[in-house]
Amino acid sequence: MKAIICTQYGPPEVLQLQTVSTPTPRNHEVLVKIHATAVNSGDVRIRGLAVEGMMKWLMLLVMGWKGPRKKILGNVFSGEVVATGIAVTKYKKGDNVFGMTGFSMGTYAEYMCIAETKNLLLKPNNASHAEAAANVFGGQTAIHFLLKAGIQKRTSPKVLIIGATGAVGTAAIQIAKHFNAEITAVCSSNGLALVQQLGVEKVILYDKENFTACTEKFDIVFDAVGKTNKKQCQPLLLPNGMYKTVGGWEVATETIAQLQLLKDLFEQDAYHAVIDKVYNMEDVVAAHQYVDSGRKKGNVVLLIHQDSTEKK
Ligand SMILES: NC(=O)c1ccc[n+]([C@@H]2O[C@H](COP(=O)([O-])OP(=O)(O)OC[C@H]3O[C@@H](n4cnc5c(N)ncnc54)[C@H](OP(=O)(O)O)[C@@H]3O)[C@@H](O)[C@H]2O)c1
Structure with missing residues (x-):
């Protein structure tokens, strides 16, 4: 072969x-x-x-x-x-x-x-x-990190997704939507059309403004591209908020349950x-x-x- x-x-x-x-x-x-x-x-x-x-x-x-x-x-x-x-x-x-x-x-x-x-x-x-x-790849990773952040236990969580246009970021948008999240995406001007196409209304363009200066607070801040650290994002979190990044030592698990979720959502036209x-x-x-x-x-x-x- x-x-x-x-x-x-x-x-x-x-x-x-x-x-x-x-x-x-x-x-x-x-x-x-x-x-x-x-x-x-x-x-x-x-x-x-x-x-x-x-x-x-x-x-x-x-x-x-x-x-x-x-x-x-x-x-x-x-x-x-x-x-x-x-x-x-x-x-x-x-x-x-x-x-x-x-x-x-x-x-x-x-x-x-x-x-x-x-x-x-x-x-x-x-x-x-x-x-x-x-x-x-993006789907398994996004599900892992968002579940670890407790997205499934929160009601209409406010989620900030940094790096929303990569494989992990675009998956994270769709998985967060599945959990009824109110999403704010951080991407470049080049990615604006894509995140809007995925149904995100609130977008911060990192090439135009500093997203860490955002006054809104979030239940989850998920860095899907690994460009930030916890200290930098801490001010963006609500009191019970959680920061997760793909850029640290945490490695996403790949499970059959996560794969099943991706399959189900795709078949329901929700992914x-x-x-x-x-x-x-x-x-x-x-x-x-x-x-x-x-x-x-x-x-x-x-x-x-x-x-x-x-x-x-
Ligand atoms: N820990 C784990 O288990 C795990 C698992 C999977 C992936 N990862 C890591 O996660 C990272 C992302 O993976 P991926 O596959 O999604 O990567 P990718 O698809 O290559 O991500 C590239 C995207 O990120 C955007 N981007 C680049 N710099 C950015 C910034 N400063 N702020 C916001 N967006 C930015 C780019 O758009 P613009 O150029 O338009 O900004 C591009 O759309 C990789 O470093 C990967 O190694 C870790």
């Missing part, structure tokens, strides 16, 4: 399209023919070893000293089950599935194996493979895929260069197999 191999840590050019052997599913695994994956901020961070201080040592320890031990990056997918291990009961050949592989990665490839008990579900029935793959650009597998270097810019709006999709009959 064709797969994108991360030959070493470095610039996007370290990614090479190579031919490797197609994996065989073990007893509890399904073999997924991947139709779409996404190039996420996490992928470019690993490829470029783009972390500071202690985090760099930790990443080298976890990911591999000389280069990523797992040579095939990518951790979200949407595709079709083409074979099953003998003990698989939940899925059958022909099922369309989507999900996340976490630190196992391996989705920048034509095929991958995943245990049926891991983070996968039947694809939302109204989603294309590109949409399904695009929803997962939409925000796709900035779509690249073919062969153009992965360009896709990484774009994501490296830190300016993408929502998600960047990488199409792997395009020979299928898309549901949408």
